[in-house]
Structures are given as structure tokens and as C-alpha cells.
Amino acid sequence: MIQIYLTIFNILIFLPLRCIYFCKWLSNLLHTKTNLSYFFAVNRNEAFNLGSDARLICSNKIWTKAVFVIWDIELKHKTCKISFNHEGQSSNSCNDGKSLQNSTDQSFLHIPNFSVNDVGVYKCESTYTGGNENYNITVGVTAPPVVSAWLERRGNKMVAVCRAERGIPAANISWSVTGNQSVTQQNNPDGVVTVESQLEVPEDIDRENLTCIVRHQLWERERTLAAVDAYAYNRA
Incomplete structure (x- = not known):
């Protein structure tokens, strides 16, 4: 009988305490629900052409169902915020x-x-009717280079030069023939990159068929330039 009384006593004393701790934990969880959503953000990457008008979409939900939308933007030289809600x-x-x-x-x-x-x-x-979505979007820039190729006489040597100017990211340059070549890359302060390849033309090469091949991320096909006419430009 004493054991039964002790059991009832423990239930009456400790059950309310357990309920208090549980209810407090549940209240804190509900209170921080909005903050917890940030831990489940979806990461993705986007890139836009230099000089274009970019359109960055947060969610594919219909905008008329949105309660609010907030953009927190972290740029190299500043941070800023843009937001709106359903009340206008x-x-x-x-x-x-x-x-x-x-x-x-x-x-x-x-x-x-x-x-x-x-x-x-x-x-x-x-945040929209029925839930919310969070995205971290890393946004970059792309730009097609301006390419050119020509021949230069340097003493008793003939040098072919191929240049891809002001591209983002850097272009890749190769030649239709093998030989002694060097590649330089110039990174401009505004983010664009110029790549230049110089090839010492072998004596036994038919210069009429000498070409440089330029590849860039934005192009579906490589660009081929004949290095026979001085400053023969082929714009992207």
C-alpha cells in the first residue's frame, strides 16, 4: 500500500514539472520556426551576360499567393535589402x-x-500561403571575348599572335600546328580577362593554313581565325 502511495505522489509532483519543461521547449521551437527555415536554404548558381538585364527568380510560386518576399544582397562593396509584402x-x-x-x-x-x-x-x-522557401543564389557574370589574330616579323623569326580580349571567364587558345608558344593572361580591375598566345612559326609550316582556335564558355562552337592578315578581327 505504501508503494502505491509513493507512486501516486511521484506522478502528482513530477508530471507537472515535466509538462512545464516540455511546454517551454515546444514554445521555443515554435517561436524560432522562422529562424530555423534559414538552415534549410537551397543553394544554387546563376550567371548573367555583362550588360544584360538580369531577372533573378526566388520561387516559382504564383506571386499573388505571396505573403512577403525579402532579398538580402551581399555584394563586394556593399550589402542591401529589397522586400515587399501582400499589403503593398x-x-x-x-x-x-x-x-x-x-x-x-x-x-x-x-x-x-x-x-x-x-x-x-x-x-x-x-513566404506564401501554405509555407515558405529560402534560397542562397551565388550570382556571377559572363562576357564573350573579342578575338583577333595576326603575324609579326621579329628579326629573322615569324611570330603568330592570337588574342581574346575582355572575356569572362578567360578564353582558351590553341593552334592548328605545334610549336614554341607562350600564353599570357591579364586580369583587369573591372573583372574582365585578356588572354594572348604567341607562337613561333616553324619554317616548314604553310602559313596560309595557320589558324588559332579560341574556345569560350558562352560559345556553342569554337572560333577559328587565320593568322595571315594583320589584325584580322572576328567579333563574338
Whole structure:
């Protein structure tokens, strides 16, 4: 009988305490639900052509169902935020032309005249009826190079030069013949890259058929230039 009384006593004393701890834990969990969503952000990469008008989409949900959208933007030289909610309230601390816009069914971040200054990490939170989504988008820039090829007489040697200027990322240059060649790469402060390859033309090579081959990430096909006419330009 004493054992039964002790059991009832323990239940009456400790059960409320356990309930208090559990309820407190549950309350904290619900209170931090919004913050926890950041730990489940989806990472992805995007790249836009230099000078283009970029459209960055946070979620594929219909924008009319959105409760709010927040963009936290981390660039090389600054950070800023753009947001709006379903009540029509909005804020924009970027002050560089970026803006939130709506198409017929989606909300997107519009970045006009995309430049190297727009490269960075764009963090987006979209809350809509039924849930929310978080994305960390690493945004880069691409630019096709301007290519050229020519021959130069240097003493008793003939040197073929092939250049791919102001590309992002750097272009790759090769030649239709093997020989003594050197490659230099110039990284400009504005982020563009110029690559130049110089080939010492062997005496037994038919110069009429000497070409350089330029490959770049933006091109579906390689570009081939004949190195016979001085400064023969072939723009991308």
C-alpha cells in the first residue's frame, strides 16, 4: 500500500514539472520556426551576360499567393535589402537600379545593365500561403571575348599572335600546328580577362593554313581565325 502511495505522489509532483519543461521547449521551437527555415536554404548558381538585364527568380510560386518576399544582397562593396509584402508595403536600400517586379505569374528581382559590381550572393526568403522557401543564389557574370589574330616579323623569326580580349571567364587558345608558344593572361580591375598566345612559326609550316582556335564558355562552337592578315578581327 505504501508503494502505491509513493507512486501516486511521484506522478502528482513530477508530471507537472515535466509538462512545464516540455511546454517551454515546444514554445521555443515554435517561436524560432522562422529562424530555423534559414538552415534549410537551397543553394544554387546563376550567371548573367555583362550588360544584360538580369531577372533573378526566388520561387516559382504564383506571386499573388505571396505573403512577403525579402532579398538580402551581399555584394563586394556593399550589402542591401529589397522586400515587399501582400499589403503593398515595400523597401529598397540598394539604390542602384535593382527592383522587385511582377510578371503575369511570378515575382522576380530585376537587375538592369548587369556588371561586375552586381556579382555576389543573393539570399531570398519567400513566404506564401501554405509555407515558405529560402534560397542562397551565388550570382556571377559572363562576357564573350573579342578575338583577333595576326603575324609579326621579329628579326629573322615569324611570330603568330592570337588574342581574346575582355572575356569572362578567360578564353582558351590553341593552334592548328605545334610549336614554341607562350600564353599570357591579364586580369583587369573591372573583372574582365585578356588572354594572348604567341607562337613561333616553324619554317616548314604553310602559313596560309595557320589558324588559332579560341574556345569560350558562352560559345556553342569554337572560333577559328587565320593568322595571315594583320589584325584580322572576328567579333563574338
